[in-house]
Amino acid sequence: MSSIRFLCHFCRGPLKLTSSVEALGLDLSQELAASKFPSAQGEPGAAPEEGSASRMQTDLEELQESASGWTILSEDEISRSGSSNFTLLGELGPVGTLSSIQRATRGVFDILTGEELDHPLCEDCTDSLLEQLDAQLSISESDIQNYQRCLETRDGVSEDAREALEEELQAVELEEARLVQELEELEKNRDRARVALEAARAETETREQQERQSHRDLSELQWQQLELQDELRSVEARLLYAQTQLTWLKKTNAFQAAFEICCDGPLATINGCRLGCTPRVPVSWGEINAAWGHAALLLQALARTAGLQFQRYRLSPCGERSCLRSLTDAPAALPLFCTCGQSPLLDSKFDEAMVAFLDCLQQFKEAAEKGEPALCMPYTIHAGGGLVGGPEAGEFYSIRTRLNTEERWTKALKFMLTNFKCSLAWVSSRYRHK
Incomplete structure (x- = not known):
């Protein structure tokens, strides 16, 4: 025997049915079986008319269109397609009229929630929803009290004080406008400073590259200087030797040395x-x-x-x-x-x-x-x-x-x-x- 099961709209968990719901579900099945053919409501033994089949087909299409968000699943599977409010589980029993199915569904909702709601919820989700509503209610009551105090305070303030407060409010608004304008100027200055900083960083990087190149050039020049100094010392030593030899040769008699x-x-x-x-x-x-x-x-x-x-x-x-x-x-x-x-x-x-x-x-x-x-x-x-x-x-x-x-x-x-x-x-x- 087939049965109808429902899911929680928030946590998607299956809803546990009470005994009254199960009895109602049996009656619903019987009602669905009894209303399988719309022609059964007529006189017994009456032959079905040619339009009865077409009306049945129309009712089935309307039922399918109304239950387009429902998914028919086995007892071991639970799934949902579309954006409907709840999901129908198990095999669909004998097809009845659309109005009978809607009445049965509303009756199940009323039993599950105790009141007429559009979305079925389980006990835990209901408690969580109630806590959220209590918190919102507390906030709303606090806002109402603050508004009442403000109204009471406003009624107790004199006209001069009110004018003074309004002038102070205008001054504060002007100060706020000035600060907003100053903030905009600061933001513009910050943008300009960021651009200048980027340019300075680029220039710094260029200068660093130039400095590194200068260091390399300096090292190369120092190396060349050392080589030139060594060569100069060598030339000076050779020059000194040549001068010594020249002095000795000047003092030397070539003829007496040769002969x-x-x-x-x-x-x-x-x-x-x-x-x-x-x-x-x-x-x-x-x-x-x-x-x-x-x-x-x-x-x-x-x-x-x-x-x-x-x-x-x-x-x-x-x-x-x-x-x-x-x-x-x-x-x-x-x-x-x-x-x-x-x-x-x-x-x-x-x-x-x-x-x-x-x-x-x-x-x-x-x-x-x-x-x-x-x-x-x-x-x-x-x-x-x-x-x-x-x-x-x-x-x-x-x-x-x-x-x-x-x-x-x-x-x-x-x-x-x-x-x-x-x-x-x-x-x-x-x-x-x-």
Whole structure:
């Protein structure tokens, strides 16, 4: 047997029916069964008319339209669709007329609530609703009392006091208007200040970026400064070293440093090479030839320093293979060296080369004696006879090897190198800056 159940409008909980409601529900079912067909109200045995089916269909449609907010559910399901006031649960029994269903529903509402209401509520929701209504009632009563006190106070105030209060009220309203206007101005100022603050922040960020870039540039410049300082100190150190070397070089005699002439017993040496030989001190021809090469280079350097051009011969200093070339005769080379194993007594060209060398030395002596101060060589030179000597030597010694002894030839070479040593001192003193 089907039954009708109702839900609370607020909490959607099922409403518990009393015994009177259940009995009413049975009567409602019977009433619905009895009113299944509207034609049953006529006489028994009367045949149904053709319009009865259409009226039944119309009643069913009206019932469905009126119950469009209702959902027919089983006993285990409770749901609601639409925005109706309550939900019908369970199977719908035999379809009755719309008026009978509405009467049955109003009767159930009256039993559930005890009064005629549009929305069914459960007990808890009813208590909550009553509490809310009591609170609203208390607030309304308090407002009424406040209004009554205000009316009583107004009636007891005199006309002057009322005018004073009204003036005070106007003053307060004016003050309020002024404060509102001031507030608007403050809000505008705040907007302007916010805009200015944003601009200041943007500018600050830009300045910070510029400051960071400036710091990077400063660091780069400081690094370059350190590098330049190191380079400057290095240049200063090199300059100091160069100045020291220059001072030392200015004090140094280039000729004396390049050509060292001294005596080693009966022999004279130039740059460590002995020029000459004796039976007691034999010297190889390679060393003698090298000494002649140093002597030729020295004579050519002295002539260039003094600006002298030799008239009859041209020197060609080539170490151990030095020679002289005649400027007047055929340009035949006069060797200023002697080949090893060859007797110098048979080598006439070697003697001619030594005599020509002595002639070049005499040309330099004559040119140097004209200078200021004049050069004064200790030993006299007779280039035509190939002799070197003088009063200090006691006699003249021949520079030739033919018809001569080793001791006399070596002594002539020694006198010649002594004259070279004096020439070095003279050139160093006179051509110091040059």
